[in-house]
Amino acid sequence: MMAPLVTAVSSPRARLFACFLRLGTQQAALLQLHTGACCTAKNHYEVLVLGGGSGGITMAARMKRKVGAENVAIVEPSERHFYQPIWTLVGAGAKQLSLSGRSTASVIPSGVEWIQDRVAELNPDKNCIRTDNGKEISYKYLIIALGIQLDYEKIKGLPEGFAYPKIGSNYSVKTVEKTWKALQDFKEGNAVFTFPNTPVKCAGAPQKIMYLSEAYFRKTGKRPKANVIFNTALGTIFGVKKYAAALQEIIRERDLTVNYKHNLIEVRADKQEAVFENLDKPGEIKVIQYEMLHVTPPMSSPDVLKTSPVADSAGWVDVDKDTLQHKKYPNVFGIGDCTNLPTSKTAAAVAAQSGILDRTISLIMKNQRPTKKYDGYTSCPLVTGYNRVILAEFNYSAEPLETFPFDQSKERLSMYFMKADMMPFLYWNMMLRGYWGGPAFLRKLFHLGMS
Numbered sequence: 001m002m003a004p005l006v007t008a009v010s011s012p013r014a015r016l017f018a019c020f021l022r023l024g025t026q027q028a029a030l031l032q033l034h035t036g037a038c039c040t041a042k043n044h045y046e047v048l049v050l051g052g053g054s055g056g057i058t059m060a061a062r063m064k065r066k067v068g069a070e071n072v073a074i075v076e077p078s079e080r081h082f083y084q085p086i087w088t089l090v091g092a093g094a095k096q097l098s099l100s101g102r103s104t105a106s107v108i109p110s111g112v113e114w115i116q117d118r119v120a121e122l123n124p125d126k127n128c129i130r131t132d133n134g135k136e137i138s139y140k141y142l143i144i145a146l147g148i149q150l151d152y153e154k155i156k157g158l159p160e161g162f163a164y165p166k167i168g169s170n171y172s173v174k175t176v177e178k179t180w181k182a183l184q185d186f187k188e189g190n191a192v193f194t195f196p197n198t199p200v201k202c203a204g205a206p207q208k209i210m211y212l213s214e215a216y217f218r219k220t221g222k223r224p225k226a227n228v229i230f231n232t233a234l235g236t237i238f239g240v241k242k243y244a245a246a247l248q249e250i251i252r253e254r255d256l257t258v259n260y261k262h263n264l265i266e267v268r269a270d271k272q273e274a275v276f277e278n279l280d281k282p283g284e285i286k287v288i289q290y291e292m293l294h295v296t297p298p299m300s301s302p303d304v305l306k307t308s309p310v311a312d313s314a315g316w317v318d319v320d321k322d323t324l325q326h327k328k329y330p331n332v333f334g335i336g337d338c339t340n341l342p343t344s345k346t347a348a349a350v351a352a353q354s355g356i357l358d359r360t361i362s363l364i365m366k367n368q369r370p371t372k373k374y375d376g377y378t379s380c381p382l383v384t385g386y387n388r389v390i391l392a393e394f395n396y397s398a399e400p401l402e403t404f405p406f407d408q409s410k411e412r413l414s415m416y417f418m419k420a421d422m423m424p425f426l427y428w429n430m431m432l433r434g435y436w437g438g439p440a441f442l443r444k445l446f447h448l449g450m451s
Contacts, residue, residue, distance in 0.1 A: 046067045046139070047073075055350045057109070077132075089420060115137070126138075147336060148299045152295070186291055189226070196299070202344075211382075325360055333360070343377075344378040356372060358437070359371075390415070
């Protein structure tokens, strides 16, 4: 049974999370602010934030304290805001989907204007953007937090294949509950889990649901008749050796099948067939009959960014990896999944980036040089069962950057409680309010205590 949230929050270890209230520092070459003329705009804001996801709401809260709520606006079309990391547990039946979402209006910082529209065009040379409704908005500083785009349609047979049973995906609010239904309905055969040949957000999630599903099969007595298969387009199970070794041991102990360099290219949902291409032998395909299929979709930068002046050749917002300031437009900044930062795209990374970006913008507003650098910190709580997590934390160099004074490559109940209960609490109550910049302060406390 899961410990109630109040228990988790009141424990001594949990109280240390209160130390996470602040973090923010950063550095990089300070450029002269872009002084191009504003386009003729119907509205002007000192700080304009594109996107109302985790990065956008967090930065709006931080900017509100700097320049005043009336000088900040967020462009976001969605009525609902979701804490997506919990969808791994929703897909495994351990959490309710309703707990993951709140109205966007409720998370917009009070007094900040919510422009409920979609970004249609960016014009950084004239310091303005245009929305789908034709509204032109100018800015002094622009923060791009548009997230990542799910490209289910790049797999033949999707997304229409989700209308059939036995297939789901934890990456969409529309399909995450289908994963749980497919898991419950499983009788015998192949349970197949995929990882695409593109960048993805929360790169650990595709295998987390595999471990949870295998645990469910054991719990319900179905494991002897289940063949659990993880087909990944990657060449390794995880990008950090320390955690990869721990995961390989779990894979061996639980008799899981992992096929590397296998990319899902088609789903024949009416026949319950998944078609994979062998990336080491282009053109060679393999068809697998499934009793359950979990799809991790290909992902890419949002279409509006792909051809915009702020994008690099791959379509991502082109920012300095130390400061998150745009490489060409000094009054433009990026945060989160839409950027080309060479680190794993996670909510934990956004938290750390928000503190750095806060400090960067503060200094640039004062015509000063940023003094601290983002080290690429990101975190992936690798859920390996209904009560166990390996907490992977690492930096740009794929080196462990662990918070706690114990070996985090070990499966732990305490880390599961942190994933399932503590992190959602911190997200809604601290991060989105601009008070959570990652666990670096806590890490320092532990290290000082051990020195």
